Amino acid sequence: MSNSLAIATVTEALRLLIANSVALDVPFAVDVAAIKPPAQPPAQPTVTVFLYQVTPNGTLRNRDTPTRTGDGTLLTRPAAALDLHYLVSFYGDERELVAQRLLGSVVRTLHELPTLPKELIDEAVASPFLVGSDLAAAPQRVRFTPSQMDVDDASKLWSMLFQTPYALSLTYQGTAVFIEGRQEPMAGKPVLRRTVRAIPTRQPLIDRLLSRPAGSPPGTEPVEGPVPAGHELVARGTGLRADRVSARVGGRELPLDADKVRDDQAVIRVPDDLPPGVHPVQLLHAVNLGIPATPHWGLESNAATFARRPGITGPIGVEGRAGDDEVSAVLVLDLDMPLRADQRVLLLLDEKQPPPGRRAAGYQFRAPFPLGERPDPKRLRIAIARVRPVAYLVRVQVDGVPSTLTFSDEGTFDGPAVDLGETR
CATH class of the missing domain: 2.60.40 (Immunoglobulin-like)
Known part of the structure; x- marks a missing residue:
């Protein structure tokens, strides 16, 4: 974890790493600068280190979650995990392939030493503009890996550098830099006694x-x-x-x-x-x-x-029965369990004993939805209309689950039933 100077410290340490590398590999002086590639190519051998993009690290960006309790108390200091993307460009006499010799030196160094050493970070922090940087104390070191960039990506990148001609270059990604917040988390409460219990468990x-x-x-x-x-x-x-x-x-x-x-x-x-x-x-x-x-x-x-499964208990009442050929009435049913007001109820009537040669009559009627307030949550009143005046087996279906019917000694259904053909 580091403060707000971490990004600048990484850039300066990378510059020092490259400068130390090329000083050992080439017999001439090389200017290594942390600047944007210049619009006019320099006359002297030069390496530029340019931070062109900073992106959140997808793997580590939420490692510190959660940072606060429900009441807003800070638990852990928030830290932003960032990846740094660098463009390293090389300039020199093309006839002596200076740019390519510098490129080879940098590739060898960053492949052999991809992680920033603590000594280089301490040297970078010695610069007056980086006083106060604590990157050297961070437990995780920044690691550099080459980025793959095709012709199209390179063209887009250099097109953003207005009036800057292309130079032989490499792109590297530095992973990852953590920048902490300023607030201190609340210290934990004192612990009177610690208890540890290990229990073998198995998912039921x-x-x-x-x-x-x-x-x-x-x-x-x-x-x-x-x-x-x-x-x-x-x-x-x-x-x-x-x-x-x-x-x-x-x-x-x-x-x-x-x-x-x-x-x-x-x-x-x-x-x-x-x-x-x-x-x-x-x-x-x-x-x-x-x-x-x-x-x-x-x-x-x-x-x-x-x-x-609901069950119908007791006799089924009939209220307001009317009609000779067809019956319209209200059936009153008592169930063995209460109903909620938001349940969907369907009344099912099946003719009990149809005469030979005629198909059994069957009807279904839906109760009002919602059922509304009822003095007895186990009692239902459902209106029926234009029903043949005969005896019916009665079932009630609640939220898709129908009630059951009873059997006679002969193995046929015999109840619950209601006779709508009785003399009024």
Whole structure:
């Protein structure tokens, strides 16, 4: 990490590195200057070091994130990670190939010594205009690598240098320079006691979600399919057991008793007031940490889903029945679980005993959306219109999950049902 003089210090150190290199490789004096390539080629052998572009380092630019807490307190000093792009140009007598000899010296030096030595940085900082630079104390050294530049890129670069003729040149990238902010981060609070706890963990994984009647004996085998009221969930998978396990069901967190959780199975109670529909389920593992020990959530399982199936309870009421050949009325249904006001409800009517030779009549009616305020969240009133006056099997579908029908001893559906052909 360095202050605002870091970029200028890198440029001066690079200039010194090149100057020391060419002094050993050529028998004549060479002027090495950190300037833009001149509009008039110099008469004496010259090397120019020109910083033509500065870009954010894509890999390191967010290494210091986050720098502040939610209330704005500074945690770490912000640092901008930058890459420096240099154009190194060479001038000299073309008949003696001076420019090419200088180029070879620079290539050899930067390939052999691509990282700026601390001694050169200290020498650069001795310049009066760089007093106060702390680049030499930075833990990461700036490394130079040659940049690949084709004819088109070179043409664009030199076209930006107005009225400057092209000279034999190289481009190098210096990676990376960190420039720190001025503000000091808030010092940490004193630590009274340190506790370290190492716990082997394994990501819990739910493979299947089954259900069975709540309070079933341990040997009762759960089944697949929609989950009716009065059933508990049985999650099966791997790595389910932990010191403390909770289930997140439909956005609610439900602690699980230790005797209900095994490594391959967890029994989850479904809240009685959970509405019908499709709900996600996750298992959460907690670890007790700190003094006093408090639970911290450590691992979450994958999200599995189950369908909570509504059921129709009691007789179905009929209000305002009218018509001889066709019936228009309001059906009153009581469910075994409450409904939210924002749920979509569909009433399904299927003729119970159609006469031979005639196709069974079937109707569907949608409840108003939203359902609105209701004194009893388990009661529904749905209007029907122009229905054949016969007996119907009745189902209600909530958010895509339909209620079930009961069977007679003969193996046919027999309820819930409503007879719209009864004498008024």
